[in-house]
Amino acid sequence: MTKQQENQRLQGKVAVVTGGGSGIGRASAILMAKHGAKVVIVERNGDRLKQVEKEIEQSGGTALSFVADISKPEMMESCFKRTVEKYGTLDIVFANAGINGVLAPIELMTDQDFGTTVDINLKGTFYTVKYAIPYMKEHGGSMIITSSINGNRVFSNFGFSAYSSTKAAQVAFMKMAALELAQFKIRVNAICPGAIETNIDENTERTPEVEEITIPVEFPEGDHPLADKPGSAKQVAELALFLASKDSSHITGTEIYIDGAESLIHG
Numbered sequence: 162m163t164k165q166q167e168n169q170r171l172q173g174k175v176a177v178v179t180g181g182g183s184g185i186g187r188a189s190a191i192l193m194a195k196h197g198a199k200v201v202i203v204e205r206n207g208d209r210l211k212q213v214e215k216e217i218e219q220s221g222g223t224a225l226s227f228v229a230d231i232s233k234p235e236m237m238e239s240c241f242k243r244t245v246e247k248y249g250t251l252d253i254v255f256a257n258a259g260i261n262g263v264l265a266p267i268e269l270m271t272d273q274d275f276g277t278t279v280d281i282n283l284k285g286t287f288y289t290v291k292y293a294i295p296y297m298k299e300h301g302g303s304m305i306i307t308s309s310i311n312g313n314r315v316f317s318n319f320g321f322s323a324y325s326s327t328k329a330a331q332v333a334f335m336k337m338a339a340l341e342l343a344q345f346k347i348r349v350n351a352i353c354p355g356a357i358e359t360n361i362d363e364n365t366e367r368t369p370e371v372e373e374i375t376i377p378v379e380f381p382e383g384d385h386p387l388a389d390k391p392g393s394a395k396q397v398a399e400l401a402l403f404l405a406s407k408d409s410s411h412i413t414g415t416e417i418y419i420d421g422a423e424s425l426i427h428g
């Protein structure tokens with residue numbers, strides 16, 4: 162591989178990134194564009210979305226953005242339709258947008274709060290995958306879903322029952338999709354990050370009652386064994402790039418943990 166090929170791993174590809182206005186999605190959209198992809202950012206925060214689009218274009222990349230809510234099926238259907246109308250194809254889907262939502266004891270969690278987390282994190286992932294399939298089944302491609310260590314390896318974050326349930330379900334859904342879509346050469350994988358420095362706290366509402374159900378757990382050696390601090394969105398973006406590119410051509414139906422071993426001590 163020449164240096165230029167190494168730096169242009171998604172040349173000619175079209176990638177849709179949800180939640181691309183911030184954190185992991187933003188870093189991934191920028192990195193994918195740097196590697197030659199035409200990137201379509203789907204995001205409900207219009208201001209941030211425009212900033213990322215501008216940033217990509219200023220550095221010579223190509224980007225398009227749609228203000229949309231991933232939990233609204235008609236919006237997601239329209240995003241993919243407009244993407245293909247504009248760029249003629251679709252190769253990569255990064256179903257990344259998500260919220261922590263309301264953190265509360267199960268007894269006090271409202272139906273509405275639980276439902277909002279499910280609607281965005283789980284049903285939003287379903288819509289993102291579902292409405293992309295018609296545009297990818299002719300030629301194949303890569304789908305990547307952002308899950309979490311929560312719900313898969315970690316169950317000790319009190320109040321996260323809705324969030325963790327959606328993150329576990331995303332991995333089950335990813336495996337069902339990987340098998341079902343293999344005949345179309347569509348690969349589907351999940352990323353399970355540990356703590357990553359992003360703006361996720363803006364979409365987190367911790368109720369004071371969580372204190373009442375919390376069992377104190379202490380980690381004398383710190384809870385980030387590898388780096389002694391949370392990971393960066395760029396580190397997760399590098400993994401998304403790998404899963405989006407031909408470098409991972411035989412990987413499908415797999416969840417990959419990116420947490421510096423945090424989940425191995427948290428449990």
Ligand code: NAD
Nearest residue numbers: 180183184185205230231258259309354356357359360361
């Ligand atoms: P972030 O808040 O920085 O970015 C998430 C983006 O998604 C935001 O721009 C937000 O506006 C957007 N978004 C939220 N709901 C949306 C909706 N309904 N429709 C469209 N856009 C929506 O957070 P992040 O940490 O980059 O989160 C990305 C993903 O990573 C999420 O799925 C999250 O669960 C997962 N994750 C994050 C961490 C972490 O520590 N940051 C750890 C594990 C998993």
